[in-house]
Structure formats: structure tokens, C-alpha cells
Amino acid sequence: MIIWITGISGSGKTTLTQGIYKKYKSRVKNLVCVDGDVIRDLYDNDLGYDEKSRVKQIKRIQKLCLYLESQGLIVLVAALYSNSNLMSWNKKNFKNYYEVYLKASINLVKKRDPKNLYKKFKIGEEKNIVGLDIEWEEPKEYDLLINMEKEISSSETVKKLINKLKLFSKEFSYET
Numbered sequence: 001m002i003i004w005i006t007g008i009s010g011s012g013k014t015t016l017t018q019g020i021y022k023k024y025k026s027r028v029k030n031l032v033c034v035d036g037d038v039i040r041d042l043y044d045n046d047l048g049y050d051e052k053s054r055v056k057q058i059k060r061i062q063k064l065c066l067y068l069e070s071q072g073l074i075v076l077v078a079a080l081y082s083n084s085n086l087m088s089w090n091k092k093n094f095k096n097y098y099e100v101y102l103k104a105s106i107n108l109v110k111k112r113d114p115k116n117l118y119k120k121f122k123i124g125e126e127k128n129i130v131g132l133d134i135e136w137e138e139p140k141e142y143d144l145l146i147n148m149e150k151e152i153s154s155s156e157t158v159k160k161l162i163n164k165l166k167l168f169s170k171e172f173s174y175e176t
Contacts, residue, residue, distance in 0.1 A: 002065050002094040003165070004077045006139060007102030008131045009117055010109030011148055012157065013078035016102065019158040020076055030072055034061055036079045049128035054081040062089060069094055080130060083137045091141070100161060101139045104148040106131055 003020075005013045014035055021033050039061055040047065047053040058081050068075045090097050109131075110118040120126035121133075130136050144164050146157060 001074045001096040001098065002069055002077060002090070003075065003098045003100065003161075004065075004079065004090060005100045005102060006079055006082045007104055007148070008106070008109055008136055009080055009129065010112040010114055011102040011104035012154065013080070013102060015154050016100075016157055016161065017076040017078040019154050020161065023158060024162075028074060031074045031076065032068060033076045033078070034064060034068070035077075036061060036081075039064070049134075051128075051134055054130070054134070055083075055086065057081065058086050062086070062093070066093060069096075082139050084140065087139055087141065098144070098165070099139060099142045100144045100146065101142040102146050102148050103138075108149055 005016055007013055014037070017033050017035065021031060025031050036057060040057065043060070047057055058079060061077060061079050065075050065077060087099065090099065106118075113119055117126055117129055118132075121129045128134055144161065146160060148157075
């Protein structure tokens, strides 16, 4: 199973995948995480952040996930870049695919700004920021939309996703 979590930078992708992983890894032994930032680091940050590089990055993640899925693993993916062709590929090629869209406004992520990307963009030190100078193509055919403007905590967001996933696997059940 591939659980693909997407949203703009600062929407909570990594926080959500890590929250699920920490809570369930002891019970779901075949659970793994694939985080876009970690994959960039594994490849020695050989890609930029322009659109062409972002597409290449997602294709790397897709190939890795296809391999991990073939090994019987449940893969939590935290990946930023979204476009209809890439997301369609996921739906066509993964056997059991579940897409989660963390919807967050630019104002919300500018307040969070965990990597200082938005601050650096504002003062001209950064470019190629999805949602600012690179168009953000909102996912249209997601399985679950989580409006991050309304979520009160990361544990509540984890709970919401896990309760939805019970439809797919009894291994996932939310217990406080």
C-alpha cells in the first residue's frame, strides 16, 4: 500500500508521516516512510527546485515506492510536488494507492515556515517555491482532503487519517 501525502511546503507532510510512523511501527512491521527531503539528501542534493527538477524528484520517489510496494511494504510518502500527470501515474501503477491532500493556505505556511523558505523568498534569497513562483497544481482526485486551517493538532490529524485508513487495513486502528 502506498499512502501518498502531498501539500505545499509547511503544510505538515513530514509531521503527519512521522506521527503515523512513530505510533504504528511497533505494530505494523512492514511500515516505512519515504520523505522527499530525505530522498534529496540520499542523492547528495543533486537536483534543484525548478519544475523540471521537481518532476525528476517525484519520479525517483515513484520508482522507489514501486519497488517497496513489490516487497509487501506499506509506504508513507511525504512529497511536495503535485501535477495531474504524476498523480495519474500513481493511480495507474500502484496496486493499492491512497492519496491525502493537506490543504493549507500560503498565509498558514508562511506563519509556520519551518525551513524559512517563505522568509528567504520575501527577501530575495530563495526562488522556485511552489505556491509562489512555481504554480501549485492542487490535487483533484485525492482520497482524503485534510484542511490544515481547521486542524488543531498533529495528533488530531494523525487520528483523522488513521480512522479513514481503517477501511483498508485492520492493522491501523487509532487508540489513544
